[in-house]
């Protein structure tokens with residue numbers, strides 16, 4: 494029995510040494526010290542021993558049990574330490590790892606233009622006003638001095654809702670609304686959507702955006718018009734921008750002009766944006782026709798003024814070198830993302 498105990502101790506210690514998990518250690522505890530374990534079996538079998546042998550074997554068995562117990566608890570502690578280390582390693586947070594990038598949207602390039610246009614004109618003392626997109630034929634054409642037979646009135650050019658209502662073809666009717674309801678001094682801009690019965694292509698869209706400007710006061714001259722628009726062009730396109738006015742015709746202004754700006758890309762040498770001319774056509778303007786002033790109840794002997802209108806789509810295309818107006822309305826993120 495002595496030999497048997499020695500062998501059990503030897504084998505037990507060896508197995509405990511080799512065990513490399515808490516589960517294995519628990520299995521060994523059951524194997525040696527459990528109710529049916531090897532050491533327990535020997536202690537139980539002591540009844541069969543002689544009186545002399547019993548205390549010797551008993552003592553030895555207890556020593557073996559104690560040694561195996563100690564060895565098991567030491568091994569268990571070691572395994573727990575290892576498990577904790579592994580857990581800590583797994584849970585470590587690497588603060589140098591790149592984060593998950595959240596995509597932030599951007600303001601539509603047309604809205605960016607409207608915001609900066611408003612900022613520029615507000616800084617020059619203009620007020621922003623808005624008008625309805627469904628407009629009367631009177632405000633859209635008659636009050637703006639458009640002859641009854643003017644081609645822009647045709648069904649092929651204008652969306653009619655009834656005989657008297659249209660989707661406005663320009664933002665100019667907002668001028669009429671302002672002049673009918675206020676006396677000079679007037680200094681307003683009006684950005685908004687306009688509609689024309691155009692077949693969409695790279696430069697035409699049935700829906701587009703304009704910004705209208707109107708100034709009415711005593712002693713307003715063509716010089717004020719040129720000065721105002723020159724300041725606008727420099728603020729919007731850059732300080733080096735030059736402006737040039739060419740005579741033109743609009744029914745509601747007299748005299749009328751178109752304003753060109755020097756090409757901001759090539760500086761006037763000629764490139765693809767200015768189509769080699771060095772200049773870019775930007776907007777229409779002129780002195781408000783006396784007929785329009787009188788129509789709105791403003792004394793054209795006392796007051797004079799100027800108006801201008803520009804395509805917001807057009808100047809945004811020019812500023813960002815965009816070659817197709819339809820890109821603005823397709824909601825393609827790859828296009829819109831460029832305008833951060």
Ligand SMILES: [Zn+2]
Nearest residue numbers: 756759764767
């Ligand atoms: Zn150019």
